[in-house]
Amino acid sequence: MRIRLSFLRGLSRLGTAVAFCVLPWLNAAGMHGVSGSLFSLDVFGWPFGDPAALVQTLAGGGRPGAHFLLGVGSSLALAFLLGRVFCGWLCPYGLLSEAAATLGGRLRARPRAWKVPARWELACRAVVLAAGTGLAACGIPALTRLSFPGSLSLAPQIACYNGFDGVFFGLLAAPVTALLLEFLTGERLWCRFVCPQGLLLGCAARLRSWCGRWSRLPLPTVRWEASCCSCKGETPCAAACTLGVQPRRKDGPDALRCSICGECVSVCARKGRALRWKV
Numbered sequence: 001m002r003i004r005l006s007f008l009r010g011l012s013r014l015g016t017a018v019a020f021c022v023l024p025w026l027n028a029a030g031m032h033g034v035s036g037s038l039f040s041l042d043v044f045g046w047p048f049g050d051p052a053a054l055v056q057t058l059a060g061g062g063r064p065g066a067h068f069l070l071g072v073g074s075s076l077a078l079a080f081l082l083g084r085v086f087c088g089w090l091c092p093y094g095l096l097s098e099a100a101a102t103l104g105g106r107l108r109a110r111p112r113a114w115k116v117p118a119r120w121e122l123a124c125r126a127v128v129l130a131a132g133t134g135l136a137a138c139g140i141p142a143l144t145r146l147s148f149p150g151s152l153s154l155a156p157q158i159a160c161y162n163g164f165d166g167v168f169f170g171l172l173a174a175p176v177t178a179l180l181l182e183f184l185t186g187e188r189l190w191c192r193f194v195c196p197q198g199l200l201l202g203c204a205a206r207l208r209s210w211c212g213r214w215s216r217l218p219l220p221t222v223r224w225e226a227s228c229c230s231c232k233g234e235t236p237c238a239a240a241c242t243l244g245v246q247p248r249r250k251d252g253p254d255a256l257r258c259s260i261c262g263e264c265v266s267v268c269a270r271k272g273r274a275l276r277w278k279v
């Protein structure tokens with residue numbers, strides 16, 4: 001039986017989301033192997049941290065602890081080695097965003113007529129990161145407010161320990177608004193134009209492709225055979241990418257923007273087989 005990649009990805013992200021929903025109650029019952037949220041997570045003694053939270057701490061003049069630094073280092077090292085797998089395979093907001101944008105796109109009478117250049121995407125996210133850093137320097141914790149994976153994973157903890165109070169609904173207000181916008185536009189606006197976490201993880205992923213010595217390590221990426229012409233001018237692989245990335249590039253999709261989700265490879269497998277995993 002052939003298991004579809006999108007099913008596995010859905011399962012992985014749904015599993016992550018469900019795990020964060022039940023984690024506080026498991027912790028309260030005495031299970032402490034995994035604890036924390038996607039701001040700062042501890043998995044059987046190994047930490048993972050949100051890189052944007054580190055930027056905010058440093059900009060605000062704080063001194064991050066060694067455990068937190070190791071956690072952020074782990075997240076960036078994972079992105080360096082495997083690309084933005086967190087976005088494609090684990091992020092709970094990524095799951096909801098992909099579902100909202102895909103559903104919204106299918107319900108639209110006409111496909112979108114506009115296409116935003118990739119450099120605008122990156123410029124928007126760089127401006128958000130710079131503005132968040134500036135606000136953090138003024139004592140306003142804007143970057144953590146923009147961390148939707150962090151907010152979504154922290155909300156169940158608030159519900160468990162404080163009940164469904166104003167903080168709980170405050171954490172969910174921005175992600176729910178963004179999801180509504182993504183449903184209406186059929187575009188993954190947050191992940192493409194705002195998310196500072198995705199930008200920092202993408203920078204780590206692109207660093208690998210710049211490091212010639214490291215890029216020869218057997219690491220996963222998507223490879224395109226330019227000789228294939230089975231699609232006759234169509235690009236179903238690019239259409240399958242909800243992040244608007246062009247996978248038909250000789251040196252692989254842009255590591256800064258690609259979430260290693262593999263949807264383009266799955267679509268291509270039913271057409272010309274010009275895209276393959278390269279490990």
Ligand code: SF4
Nearest residue numbers: 087091094191195198
């Ligand atoms: S870009 Fe941000 S919100 Fe989107 S999937 Fe990646 S970490 Fe999650």
Ligand code: SF4
Nearest residue numbers: 241258259261262264
């Ligand atoms: S280029 Fe392919 S693997 Fe990368 S995000 Fe787009 S669909 Fe996923």
